[in-house]
Amino acid sequence: MSVSDFEQRRKRILELIIEAYVASAAPVGSEYVSKKLRSSLSPATIRNIMVDLEEAGLLEQPHTSAGRVPTDRGYRYYVDAVMDVHHLPQEELRQMAALIEPPELDVEELLERSGEALSQLTQQAAFVVAPTVKQSTMKQVELVPLGVRKILCVMVANEEIVSSSVVEVTEPMTRDEAAALARFMTTELAGLPFGGLLESLERRMLAQSDSFYHLVKRSLDILQHALSTEPEERLLLEGASYVIAQPEFLRDPRKAQELLRGLDAEDVLLQRLRQDAGGEGVRVRIGREVQVPGLDECSYLTASFAIHDEAIGGLGVLGPRRMDYRRMRALVEGMSRCVTDVLSRWERESS
Amino acid sequence: MSVSDFEQRRKRILELIIEAYVASAAPVGSEYVSKKLRSSLSPATIRNIMVDLEEAGLLEQPHTSAGRVPTDRGYRYYVDAVMDVHHLPQEELRQMAALIEPPELDVEELLERSGEALSQLTQQAAFVVAPTVKQSTMKQVELVPLGVRKILCVMVANEEIVSSSVVEVTEPMTRDEAAALARFMTTELAGLPFGGLLESLERRMLAQSDSFYHLVKRSLDILQHALSTEPEERLLLEGASYVIAQPEFLRDPRKAQELLRGLDAEDVLLQRLRQDAGGEGVRVRIGREVQVPGLDECSYLTASFAIHDEAIGGLGVLGPRRMDYRRMRALVEGMSRCVTDVLSRWERESS
DNA sequence: ATTAGCACTCTATTTTACTGAGTGCTAACA
């Protein structure tokens, strides 16, 4: 028997064990696997292979006389090298898009709906890392005087992402002054990424004491406040109850509590998710790879959604390590496609 | 012994039982109560009174040979007629205000921080029913053309509450047209409650086919879309893990799951909370009174916060029925005061 | 009206025994 055949067989058996364990939440024994293979191999042989897989760190035994359970590394190997990639058929994608598209052009609601739908479809917790202007590029500024010394600063990143915040200024400003200043800011700053806005203005202020000094100073004042109010990113989280309902958590209330703690600390979770939510395709984090306190018994999958081929946010699914990665992958990928499609359709229709 | 003395004694004993149960989460026996009363009454006497209280529906026994546990009605009676009302001292209120006041004038963040602080202080779940323009009165409209047929519609309710949404219009609009229309809308609609805005415009359109017909029609178009995008209210929820950590839920994972389900269905919860979050003072809902599926083993307290003496939102605490209502009442009241104070201080400072 | 005394009830805990799934190992086999 060739080495490749040998490897094939190990993969097949790992696959069977993982799929059975995902379905049943109970350790998987050699007899079950043997039967599934239509008796092409006896339980004893399976056991030998299982020992191999265990030594390779892909499986483990909860106790001496139990079946096997996948380890983090086992799942990882399964995800990377064993499971076949499944894509949702066009038809389902269309249904999904219809499900999540809100009656009005409203990114916020589109994302909320995506989260809800994803959570429903996967029966897991779903999350959306929603974009804010800060990741994006400045396009336009508007200033609206509200009270005596309050102005509303509206910053437009693109047609879909708008930020508005109330800023208090030291000296009152007339409507016309505000309009002029806004025009100045727009011409000066349009095209620049939000990240470098303040630095750019500061540099300008130092460099030349020109006739615009006053305008630059005022712009800087306002932007500083407006940007400090703006969050980096927002996290929408939906369907934690699905995860709690999984047997691993029902059996052990402490784990349930830990899970909730982890999800409650949104900042930490968000911090971690943004690292993965940017790139191409679907990323998978398994168990300890998650690296978030309280969530080390969980896994998540992320994918990004984009406008103009540029990723502006991410979405995904979070659940127990024991999840159907194949299906989850397909659904997360599908949903990210859907959101991207709807966004770009909006873009197209309105131009 | 007078009837009043009799009643006093019953109250005292109910109080002791509830307070002991709140602290220990275990049924309370007659001996414990007797000891707490410095042996002014023997356990046997206490038992007689306990039978009374049980017949009155204020206590119940988990089983024949256990101590007593308060019923919903028992807690209700305690809250309404037994416990003394406690107010936070000025000093603590000041500390609280310092804790929640964000570095920038930003209602959103003020409310988020209030929720977090309240959750921390009470070690329960905390919620904030955040205001949106829809509850309020129109003050000003601005229209900013974005794309070809997209305009940003900014509606100001007061200096703190601003709504902005992207609206798609059928015919393109120049900057000047937009400015004119916004001016028209502001003069026409300022002072009207958002609720009646559309009706008011519709009436006007029917009544007179004046020279403004076109402007009215355009206003209506835009407002319809802008308002439909705007949510009625938003719910911030913080610290669910504190509640899950309570022994009643740790002991029984099913109850934990039910709880999570209830909290996950934000719409239902929000719907219920807004009913209570408007009025004066602190409201308490206990157990089945909560009337939200999945949360019938919980209680919540709400209070409102206001600008210009008008309630614009609510906040409160949600936890197991077995909670320290006295302390919770004081903290919820204090937090609502704090938020109201900070808001009105902002108002004052900027005028 | 209050209380001491006591039998009684019922949960929770511990103990013990038992079952059975699944393993690892050995020896035989192809």
Next chain:
DNA sequence: TGTTAGCACTCAGTAAAATAGAGTGCTAAT
């Protein structure tokens, strides 16, 4: 050399039985 039957062994999970003890309700005395 890979595969397999056979078998002793391990160990979680369950059930049954015994025990402890907290707390009650009732009665009769004060």
